[in-house]
Amino acid sequence: MKCQWLLLCFALPVFFGILSSASSFLSPTGMDFNGVNVHRAAPARRSLLSDPMEPETAVVAAMDGTIYLFDLTTKKPLWSFTSGLPIYSAYQAPVDKDNLSNIGSGYFIDIGTGDDWELYAHSRLGKLKLRKSIEVYVSSTPQIAEDGGIILGSKRSTAFQVDAKTGRLISSYKMPDSPTPNGNGESNIHYKSAKGEHGLPGSVNLKPNELPLYITRTDYTLTSFVPNSNKVLWNVTVAEIGAAFLCQGSDDAFGGADLDSGSVEPGTRFSMPLPCNSRAQVLRFRGHNILERLSSRNWLPEALSPDMILPAQPNADKVVIHPENGHTILSGLSEIFSMFVLIIIFTVMLVGTICLYFIVGQLNSSQVGNVSANEEESRMLEISGDSGEKMDEDSSSDNKLLLNLNHPTLCSGDGRTIGKLFVFNKEIAKGSNGTVVLEGIYDGRPVAVKRLVKAHHDIALKEIQNLIASDQHPNIVRLYGVEQDQDFIYLALERCICSLNDLIQICSVSSENFPINQGMDAESMQYRMRLDSLKLDLQGVFLWKENGYPSATLLKLMRDVVSGLIHLHELGIIHRDLKPQNVLITKEKRVLCAKLSDMGISKRLTGDMSSLSHHATGCGSSGWQAPEQLLHRRQTRAVDLFSLGCVLFHCLTGGSHPFGNPLERDINITKNKFDLFFVNHNPEAVDLLSRLLHHNAEKRPKAAEVIAHPLFWTSEKRLSFLRDTSDMLEREDWDSEILEALEATSRVSMRGRWHLKMHPQLLETILWYRDYSFDSVQDLLRAIRNVLNHYRELRPKIQAILGPIPEGFDAYFTSRFPRLLIEVYKVMSRHCRRQEWFQKYFTDSAL
Structure with a gap:
């Protein structure tokens, strides 16, 4: 109840404050900040929106820079004057198309055809509309490309004062190339009147019957230079034309007064093309037949839209010159329009207050008895x-x-x-x-x-x-x-900065130059350009080692994906649409992190549910769904593990898919037809992916098991596992079940007698202390353990052969016995998973 009264107490003073402000705002006279009398402009006789589709005149700019005032009834120009050079020009240097290696050296920027003044990037594959206006593009220059190419931009403005009735040029203003303040503190603006040129503007040469119409012209130029050269690759110049009508001394505040035109027969009368004390963009035409374009009237909605006719000073009263004393006074909105606005504001506030009154009351009552919500x-x-x-x-x-x-x-x-x-x-x-x-x-x-x-x-x-x-x-x-x-x-x-799919595309060797194929549509071309811009943020990021194994960065990102999946599954949430596009990448302090997103079709298991129905609603993305999803069978958390297998394969291979090209993937998934050829060099990956992509959902590992798999182990953990296994085997009898299972893997784990794969000087060092059986997996593990334990005692030359611990040491033995680790892991997983000493290798507790 207290909140309700507080709302009313707040709203009523505000309401009366508005009424008080309105009374002073609507007063015909007032005081400015210096105590000078301020006279409001005369009430408007015509609204900005009156007859918006039927203007009588129009100010237009022709291609050659000539500004016209056209009578739309007679289709004749009432007057004209030249504003300077053509409003559009462009140049593109001849390009050797056979030597284009990427879009950076094979595109230019220009505007659209016809009366389309938007920017487009043109390449040998077509054109792509840019999201920036030329003004915004110029403000973002200078730009320096990776190949050394430079884009510069410039902006130059000119203002013309002409007689609104005759088009006579009264004066013009423009900045010099290097404006500097002069001795009396005024800008060194180049000013030209009808009588000649002056260093500084003097008095305006207005005749008694003249009305000043201001025409502004702003020229924007973009210039691209050939890398490491002053040769221009391309440039484009576009001029934007504006008009402002102040109506000094006019009795009609909205330009509806009858004007005797000096450019037609005496007695002809016409209305101005825009309201008094306002400004608008001037229509620009690139074609030569302006009359035909104006006759079509297709330009009218654009020309008269609210975005084209703007107040001279938004959010403030307009500035006009009083004809009698020359003081600067404020011209407010008309009293009718102002009162209308105030009525709307008051109505909204009153209705909002009443609504809040009852809403707060409802919320207060509903909170009783709900304090213990979790x-x-x-x-x-x-x-x-x-x-x-x-x-x-x-x-x-x-x-x-x-x-x-x-x-x-x-x-x-x-x-x-x-x-x-x-x-x-x-x-x-x-x-x-x-x-x-x-x-x-x-x-x-x-x-x-x-x-x-x-x-x-x-x-x-x-x-x-x-x-x-x-x-x-x-x-x-x-x-x-x-x-x-x-x-x-x-x-x-x-x-996030990008998706996992984007990151793979940027960092993969196959897309290093971002090839753009013939026939690529604008959307695909724009995607490639966006990837190109992301390369700067991802400099120094490497996802694969030279030997094809994943880098530490990629391993972390893959672990992040699995970690997020573990969290969802612990909450009983099945994602059901896991794919590289739905894994987003953040970057904080140069560290990349992967995050799961887009869970619009996720399902949450409730109570004792362990699976969804055979006809669970929602469907994932083609090519990334488990076979039970495609065949509308019972769905469990295992559907996410299947998708995870496809995502991990995508990461490890730089963008490939285990079930082939996009058109065949769903069919191959239902037929259990996949190919792991691209990861055959990585036995740990083959082992994990084979299990994740198993056609039988019950055979797939859980997410918590995946993150503990050797694929995600560091070099230090790999060496630690081999050493601990060797120590454990020392205590086993020669005919134990574990030793028999381990020696049974010798054909694939060693691929022959292991001493043949050792460096001769290293082998000599190994045999110095004891004899080994070169056909035994147990003895190979013992040799690796002994060399690791006595690494610091080895000669520098032997250390150089092995490489530093742990990465170099691990890489030396992995390159010679690539399947040793995974084969030993599978044996120990079957026989020692529950032993306390080895549990750290089969759970994620150590991660």
Whole structure:
């Protein structure tokens, strides 16, 4: 009840404050900050929106730089003057197409054809529309490419003052090449009047019957230079034209007064093309037949859109010159329009206050008896806005997702605000069912905004539920908040630099130069360009060693994926759509981390459930689903392990797939037809992937077993395992079951007598202390253990042969006996898994 009264106490003073401000705002006279009398402009006789589709005149700019005022009724120019050079020019140097190695040396930037003034990147494969305007592009220069190429940008502005009735050029202003302040503190602007040129602007040469119309011209130029040369590769210059009409001394505040045109027969009358005290962009035409283009009227909606006619000073009263005393005064909005705005503001505040009054009352009453809600429920209610019921996975239509409806949606030039979330227009990625990922900011934090179509609210609800339950884990993408508008649901997610699929593409040898194939569409071309821009952020990242084995960085990322999967499975969540595109990469302090995302079709096991029904709803992505998903059989956590096998193969091979090309994968999965040829050099990978991709779901290992597999071991742990195994075998009888099983692997683990694969000087050192049987796996392990234990006592030459401990030492024996570790591991796993001394090698407790 106290909160309700507080709301009313807050709203009423604000309301009366608005009325008080309105009375002074609507006053016909007032005082400026210096005490000077301020006279408001005359009331408007015509609205900005009156007859918006039927203008009588139009200011247009022709290709050659001539500015025209056209009478749209007679289709005749009323006047014209030249603003300078053509408003568009471009140059592209001849390019040797046979020597193009990448897009960086084989593209140029230009604008579209016809009246399309957007920027496009052109290459031998076609053109791609850029998201930046030329103004934004120029502001981002200079740019330096990896090959040494340089792009420079420049901006040059000119202002013309012409008579609105006759088009007579009264004066012009432009900056010199190197503007410097002069002795009296004024800018050294180049000023030219109708009577001649001056270093500084003097009095405006207005005649008594002239109305000043200001035309502005801004020329933007982009120039690209050949690497390590001053030769121009390409350049493009585009001029933007604007107009501002101040209507000094005009009785009609909106340009509707009758004007005697000096460029037509006496007595002809016309209206100005834009409202008084406003500005707008001038239409630009690249074609020669302007009359035909104006006659079509296809340009009218664009020319008269609110984005084209803008106030001279947004969010402030417009500045006009009083004709009598020359003082600078404030011209407010018309009283009618202002009163209309105030009425709307008051109505919104009053309705909002009443709604908040009852909402707070409902929340206060609903909180009674719910103080003991657990932490997960509390987070669920905080993010979703639910009034008290816990959201269930299979919630009915009566338990709909309630999001932040109390925050308004506001728009700006670069995006829109929805509650606490600001969504930029920049798209990061696309998904299925109309899902789009955009850049955004949530509570001051950069985020990735996943925008879902509201019709698929069930998918959004599942993803929100699963993220709330799991997002505290370092390998699950964080959820910061949820907002919605009339059409979409917005998830504010942790911002990542790229996906695992992107990272593999960037770092793989096959895509080092990002080849662009003939016939590639604009979307694919744009993807390649985005990968190219990410290369700078990922410099120094190597995913594979020279011998084809995964680097420490890649092993960590693969462990991250498994760790995230373990966490989901411990919570009873089956992801069901695990693939490289749904694994996101973050970078903090030069350390990469992998995080699972996109759990819109995940399922959560409840109670004693260990599997889903035979007809579980939702389907994963083609080529990454387990056979039981494709065949609509019983689904367990094992479906994620199958997908994990495909993801790990993708990582280890630089982007390949164990079930072939995309068109054949699903068929090959159902037929259990896979090929591990590309990882045959890595026996640990072959062993793990063979188990993960097993057609029988019950034969696949659990996620906790996967992370303890030797594929993820460091060199130090590999050597430790071999040494501990050798020590244990010393205590075994010669005919023990473990020794028999171990020696049975000699054909594959040693591939012949092991002394033949040793360096002669190393072998001499080994035999100095004792004799060995060169056909015995146990003796090979003993030799490795003895050399490792006495490494510091070895001669420097022998140490150099072995390499440093642990990486070099491990690499020496692995290169000669690649299957030794995995064969010994399989034997010890069968016989010693439960022994206390060896448990650290079969669980993730040591990781």
